[in-house]
Amino acid sequence: MAVYTEVSDDELADLVASYGLGALLSYKGIAEGVENTNYLLHTEKGPILLTLYEKRVIPEHLPFFLGLMEHLANAGIICPTPVRDSEGRMLRTLAGRPAALVTFLEGVWIRRPQPRHCAEVGKALAALHMAGRSFGLTRANDLGLAGWRPLFAHFEARADEIDPGLANTVRQELDFLEANWPSALEQGIIHADLFPDNVFFLGDRLSGLIDFYFACNDALAYDIAVTLNAWCFESDHSYNVTKGQALLKGYESVRPLPPQERAALPLLARGAALRFLLTRAYDWLHTASTALVNRKDPAEFLRRLKFHRGVRSANDYGLLEGA
């Protein structure tokens, strides 16, 4: 939620001119995304988004992210689509940062999702998984199973400051997940961060998916597990099985889950909860409480993790019996 990099009007006008978008009418730094600087530009050809990639994005990964968005858009997924300049380039440099222009999506994200929204998200996620199959580039999931223990090592000694016993809980969970993680699930392109603020709606119609900067290759069903964690818990941390059922039914209307993915879902959901618990705990301990950045509470995902530990089968998430 910040503008980290200021751009000059001359530099920006020159950039826009090289895209054939006509004159630059206005530009506003917008409070969107925690990683990058985003400007909403109005040009003679319409609104467009300028992203300047800040230091947390590895420049070498940008061709993957931008290529993926272009690929998905071509496959009919509504997402920010990189615009190519008159020389065909998607990636440029502005104010010393890697920079890209992407299409601006209208829509608002839903603060209080209802089952009908969950159903749309399930469908869109499955469509993304299907469209990703034909994408040629790959990127390892640096926040997947192999990354969790090293991440935890950075704050293990201080973990109990967040919640007494947290360090022990995480150690046990890592042991269990590493011993039992399924290896035979379909791998493919996953969004990996499909939280409500990354899904736009116009009324009840899903109008786009955004923020592909965690996208990578991993088990498709793991992405479902992330999305269940993100959409189907209430503010009192209880699981809403109606929402879960809607999301899974929506997903299966596009891509039915094979038996091994159904069986793995509870374990994948534990992994997904742990992943967000770990990154939030790390950020919590490394962000001053006085900073203007909103720290997200890691305890939300500790509660989710404990819920998933009690789940016996995918039916508990609302998954209907296999046809």
Add this chain to the structure above:
Amino acid sequence: MAVYTEVSDDELADLVASYGLGALLSYKGIAEGVENTNYLLHTEKGPILLTLYEKRVIPEHLPFFLGLMEHLANAGIICPTPVRDSEGRMLRTLAGRPAALVTFLEGVWIRRPQPRHCAEVGKALAALHMAGRSFGLTRANDLGLAGWRPLFAHFEARADEIDPGLANTVRQELDFLEANWPSALEQGIIHADLFPDNVFFLGDRLSGLIDFYFACNDALAYDIAVTLNAWCFESDHSYNVTKGQALLKGYESVRPLPPQERAALPLLARGAALRFLLTRAYDWLHTASTALVNRKDPAEFLRRLKFHRGVRSANDYGLLEGA
């Protein structure tokens, strides 16, 4: 440069609906203005700006500000124009804050003004002064002559932390200005803060004036003095007489300066420099250097003040001899 207040989508959609603007397509918190929270809304009827007034704005002054913008727009000044809802109200409440929708102006502010920009600003300032004559409400200038000594009293003991000798310089200046301030100049509506970031251009054409939240009643020529301070000094703090001449010539093409305003200009310019020196010094001493807010350097206006002390007549600013 911050979004201080988060709004909910439902609350916002309801608000927009009551203005007859069609559906809300998107809204983005924008990094504009240091005092209030601003959202750029895209509606079916086009872009529009939502301002939530934060604590530094006195709610009782809002009818003056909004009424002034509406009055000026009706008189042909291009400025953000309050939109009235279906019941005719300009001022509403959202997220517990006073809130208004105003027209969104395209344009960019000029980071490195040239004389042609100064000429346009001079014309626009004079047009604003003329249009303000028929506005019915008044608001005292709480950052005018009478306000400077009380403001200084808040940090007098620490002033020399900014620049050794600053406290003494300010005391002398206040004594001089209070003894010599002209009382017979035309009073009227002034913008009082017409810095480059408050003037939009599309190419070389001035496309609008913004941020009327310092507007008040005071000597019209004092507003010219503020604007000279804001536009006609170089980054090395030297006065650029070509820009000053362009600004004053532009102004006089719309409203010729009477002799008493010409004579008073050097003294008014000292006052204007002191006003920004005082508020910047206050903010400098009351903002932690680690805060994410950009502190503006007070020394810039100490240099301007010293320049104005050496000015003998308005001709030194580039004012042409009276016709």
